[in-house]
Amino acid sequence: xxxxxxxxxxxxxxxxxxxxxxxxxxxxxxxxxxxxxxxxxxxxxxxxxxxxxxxxxxxxxxxxxxxxxxxxxxxxxxxxxxxxxxxxxxxxxxxxxxxxxxxxxxxxxxxxxxxxxxxxxxxxxxxxxxxxxxxxxxxxxxxxxxxxxxxxxxxxxxxxxxxxxxxxxxxxxxxxxxxxxxxxxxxxxxxxxxxxxxxxxxxxxxxxxxxxxxxxxxxxxxxxxxxxxxxxxxxxxxxxxxxxxxxxxxxxxxxxxxxxxxxxxxxxxxxxxxxxxxxxxxxxxxxxxxxxxxxxxxxxxxxxxxxxxxxxxxxxxxxxxxxxxxxxxxxxxxxxxxxxxxxxxxxxxxxxxxxxxxxxxxxxxxxxxxxxxxxxxxxxxxxxxxxxxxxxxxxxxxxxxxxxxxxxxxxxxxxxxxxxxxxxxxxxxxxxxxxxxxxxxxxxxxxxxxxxxxxxxxxxxxxxxxxxx
Amino acid sequence: xxxxxxxxxxxxxxxxxxxxxxxxxxxxxxxxxxxxxxxxxxxxxxxxxxxxxxxxxxxxxxxxxxxxxxxxxxxxxxxxxxxxxxxxxxxxxxxxxxxxxxxxxxxxxxxxxxxxxxxxxxxxxxxxxxxxxxxxxxxxxxxxxxxxxxxxxxxxxxxxxxxxxxxxxxxxxxxxxxxxxxxxxxxxxxxxxxxxxxxxxxxxxxxxxxxxxxxxxxxxxxxxxxxxxxxxxxxxxxxxxxx
Amino acid sequence: xxxxxxxxxxxxxxxxxxxxxxxxxxxxxxxxxxxxxxxxxxxxxxxxxxxxxxxxxxxxxxxxxxxxxxxxxxxxxxxxxx
Numbered sequence: 143x144x145x146x147x148x149x150x151x152x153x154x155x156x157x158x159x160x161x162x163x164x165x166x167x168x169x170x171x172x173x174x175x176x177x178x179x180x181x182x183x184x185x186x187x188x189x190x191x192x193x194x195x196x197x198x199x200x201x202x203x204x205x206x207x208x209x210x211x212x213x214x215x216x217x218x219x220x221x222x223x224x225x226x227x228x229x230x231x232x233x234x235x236x237x238x239x240x241x242x243x244x245x246x247x248x249x250x251x252x253x254x255x256x257x258x259x260x261x262x263x264x265x266x267x268x269x270x271x272x273x274x275x276x277x278x279x280x281x282x283x284x285x286x287x288x289x290x291x292x293x294x295x296x297x298x299x300x301x302x303x304x305x306x307x308x309x310x311x312x313x314x315x316x317x318x319x320x321x322x323x324x325x326x327x328x329x330x331x332x333x334x335x336x337x338x339x340x341x342x343x344x345x346x347x348x349x350x351x352x353x354x355x356x357x358x359x360x361x362x363x364x365x366x367x368x369x370x371x372x373x374x375x376x377x378x379x380x381x382x383x384x385x386x387x388x389x390x391x392x393x394x395x396x397x398x399x400x401x402x403x404x405x406x407x408x409x410x411x412x413x414x415x416x417x418x419x420x421x422x423x424x425x426x427x428x429x430x431x432x433x434x435x436x437x438x439x440x441x442x443x444x445x446x447x448x449x450x451x452x453x454x455x456x457x458x459x460x461x462x463x464x465x466x467x468x469x470x471x472x473x474x475x476x477x478x479x480x481x482x483x484x485x486x487x488x489x490x491x492x493x494x495x496x497x498x499x500x501x502x503x504x505x506x507x508x509x510x511x512x513x514x515x516x517x518x519x520x521x522x523x524x525x526x527x528x529x530x531x532x533x534x535x536x537x538x539x540x541x542x543x544x545x546x547x548x549x550x551x552x553x554x555x556x557x558x559x560x561x562x563x564x565x566x567x568x569x570x571x572x573x574x575x576x577x578x579x580x581x582x583x584x585x586x587x588x589x590x591x592x593x594x595x596x597x598x599x600x601x602x603x604x605x606x607x608x609x610x611x
Numbered sequence: 612x613x614x615x616x617x618x619x620x621x622x623x624x625x626x627x628x629x630x631x632x633x634x635x636x637x638x639x640x641x642x643x644x645x646x647x648x649x650x651x652x653x654x655x656x657x658x659x660x661x662x663x664x665x666x667x668x669x670x671x672x673x674x675x676x677x678x679x680x681x682x683x684x685x686x687x688x689x690x691x692x693x694x695x696x697x698x699x700x701x702x703x704x705x706x707x708x709x710x711x712x713x714x715x716x717x718x719x720x721x722x723x724x725x726x727x728x729x730x731x732x733x734x735x736x737x738x739x740x741x742x743x744x745x746x747x748x749x750x751x752x753x754x755x756x757x758x759x760x761x762x763x764x765x766x767x768x769x770x771x772x773x774x775x776x777x778x779x780x781x782x783x784x785x786x787x788x789x790x791x792x793x794x795x796x797x798x799x800x801x802x803x804x805x806x807x808x809x810x811x812x813x814x815x816x817x818x819x820x821x822x823x824x825x826x827x828x829x830x831x832x833x834x835x836x837x838x839x840x841x842x843x844x845x846x847x848x849x850x851x852x853x854x
Numbered sequence: 855x856x857x858x859x860x861x862x863x864x865x866x867x868x869x870x871x872x873x874x875x876x877x878x879x880x881x882x883x884x885x886x887x888x889x890x891x892x893x894x895x896x897x898x899x900x901x902x903x904x905x906x907x908x909x910x911x912x913x914x915x916x917x918x919x920x921x922x923x924x925x926x927x928x929x930x931x932x933x934x935x936x
Contacts, residue, residue: 152801152805153805154805155805155827155830155831155834156827158798158801158802158805158819159819159824159827161798161801162794162798162816162819162820162822163819163822165794165797165798165820166794166819166820166821166822169879169883171790171791171794171820171821172821172822172883172884172887173887173892173893174787174788174790174791175787175791175817175820175821176884176887176888176892177887177892177893177894178785178786178787178788178791179710179713179714179785180706180710180890180892180895182709182713182783182785182786183705183706183707183709183710183712183713184706185747186705186709186743186744186747186748187705187706187709189740189743189747190705190739190740190741190743190744190747191705191706191737191738191739191740192737192738192740193736193737193738194736194737194738195736198734198735198736199703199735199736199737199915201735202917203900203901203912203917206900206901206910206917207901210901210903210904210910211901211904212902212904212906213904215903215904216904302624309903309908309910309919310903310904310905312903312905312907312908312919312921313903313905313906313907313908314905316907316921322908322921343679346678346679422921422923424878424881424882424885424921424923424924425908425920425921425923425924426885426886426889426918426919426920426924427908427918427919428623428624428889428916428917428918428919429910429917429918429919430623430624430916430917431703431704431731431735431916431917433728433731434731434734436758439758672885672888672889673884673885673888675884675888677881677884677885677888678881678885703915704914704915704916706890706914706915707889707890707913707914707915707916710888710890
């Protein structure tokens with residue numbers, strides 16, 4: 143030190159800071175501090191840690207050699223995705239049917255009870271056909287796939303596979319102008335877009351975080367992909383020999399997910415070239431050692447938690463939605479129900495998208511939660527006067543067919559479900575996180591216009607080529 | 612009933628959230644990837660008729676304000692001054708994990724080191740001499756496996772002792788190069804004069820030498836808040852809402 | 855044998871290097887230091903991602919992936935006979 147510091151008496155934090163900076167002299171001291179701490183840590187470890195066999199410690203590296211290898215990295219990723227879907231679809235069928243049957247029986251008793259006390263028809267309609275049936279459908283369609291998917295997802299997460307997905311896909315996200323961690327927040331979206339929006343906090347740069355928020359919706363969340371599974375298995379796979387049915391359904395759902403990822407990357411790319419321009423920020427990603435997940439505990443907790451939250455949501459969202467749909471379907475104005483009036487308003491536009499008015503209305507009423515879109519649609523169809531025997535879920539296909547569904551309707555409804563705006567909870571979270579009305583609105587409008595554009599092009603092409611009537 | 616506050620600090624992927632869940636019975640989301648705890652979660656439990664409030668700080672590699680997470684963790688430890696800071700470290704990668712532990716020890720002596728994932732270490736053939744670490748660091752050190760619930764009783768015992776003041780840990784002082792030590796020595800008297808002993812002067816000196824402007828900003832903001840009596844910073848307590 | 859100093863981005867899979875310096879400033883520099891990219895430390899090149907970038911490195915028995923933008927700014931001397 144050349145200057146005599148004793149004469150300098152800093153009297154505020156700022157001058158103290160300035161003094162310290164004049165003494166420090168840049169990066170050297172910073173490096174020195176970290177190096178000395180590391181040295182201390184290393185000295186302690188040298189005495190306190192003993193490695194029995196380096197080979198054992200390197201088991202993670204050996205697995206990574208395969209899981210992130212140039213040849214096997216992507217095939218393994220796809221295979222895992224496919225297997226997860228296959229297990230979910232194969233496993234959910236039977237319990238879904240059983241739940242539907244059970245609710246059907248209960249509905250019978252309820253109806254009998256209402257008749258026994260000579261309850262008015264509207265009350266029976268409102269409570270049994272609206273509230274009870276709406277809730278029952280959400281539970282029987284949604285609960286089994288979620289109760290199977292979530293534990294598997296939790297196992298993969300606890301095992302440590304997600305960071306490998308980010309590692310494999312980073313180059314794509316870099317090219318698209320997004321942050322490498324966007325692959326992680328995207329993966330979280332498979333579980334729940336609303337939670338994934340919060341998880342984007344791991345992305346420090348506001349620009350890249352916004353891209354991650356705006357594109358998170360393009361991976362199907364738990365509320366949507368039971369819809370995808372159901373539609374895929376009912377229609378697209380219907381022409382396939384029954385032993386391959388589950389497999390083909392899984393492949394179609396996987397295809398939808400891949401489309402979602404392609405859209406994610408494309409939209410990220412466009413955003414990073416336009417509204418959210420900028421250079422990718424620096425990036426470090428830890429690949430933590432693989433850990434043996436506690437199978438039973440993870441499975442039990444994940445299915446219990448998810449089942450509970452699905453049931454809660456069914457009561458909170460599906461029950462009122464069921465009531466509203468029933469009212470709309472049964473209050474008549476000028477000889478026709480409000481529901482039918484609304485559907486016919488949407489019909490012309492919906493038709494150009496290969497959908498119908500009821501479907502668009504179901505998506506509109508389903509804004510609070512994607513889980514209720516399909517049940518609302520079914521209720522809409524049923525109250526529209528179509529005479530369909532509805533003992534259970536087996537007849538969903540007949541209901542759809544009676545309303546003129548073709549493979550195009552099924553395909554475009556899947557695409558619309560995949561691409562359209564995020565659910566209400568997610569939008570609320572987007573607003574909370576961005577504090578911006580503009581970006582929240584955009585986060586709904588961007589996906590919506592893509593959904594409209596994609597389904598429009600497909601519908602028009604299919605019709606022009608004479609593939610559908 | 613008496614109440615103590617415990618902060619959980621540690622690297623990402625050390626099982627901090629699992630320990631939090633084990634202690635509080637709550638269900639913080641757990642997973643094996645960096646940055647999954649994006650919120651500061653709070654919970655409570657009772658042990659020997661004393662209530663412990665547990666704060667799960669974001670998992671960080673360091674406390675040198677590289678990111679918002681690290682600032683949250685650092686500000687909590689230095690300004691809220693929890694009764695005990697439990698530093699959770701991964702037995703299978705101690706070298707990097709102790710880096711953070713040593714940073715915490717420069718900020719407070721009320722620390723219990725919690726060597727987690729002992730079951731994984733055993734599986735991977737890593738032997739950790741906990742006694743040795745305790746001697747070297749000068750703070751209570753406990754080996755646990757949060758997910759198997761082993762070692763939790765011992766951990767609680769040490770936490771209780773540090774919280775109640777039965778044990779006053781004397782942590783190791785990291786010795787820096789002569790040049791850095793000289794500068795610390797020159798800065799310390801000024802720091803003592805300006806800030807008193809509320810914050811460890813040696814640590815403040817190091818942060819100032821490091822040029823940590825964000826800490827400077829936090830310090831100023833904190834001094835302003837404290838100057839207005841009756842105001843106490845509130846810990847954000849949010850839950851991820853998910854369906 | 856005189857050792858050659860190369861950026862980590864030029865190192866081949868399986869190589870081990872002693873770090874000599876980091877040529878970045880600010881937050882990234884601190885982050886890299888905190889992760890163990892400290893001069894004098896030994897780094898092993900573990901694995902390229904399937905699309906060639908990023909690359910995973912072994913630092914203090916942990917695995918950290920860096921993009922080329924970052925790894926080209928970190929320098930080290932190759933260890934061993936390679």
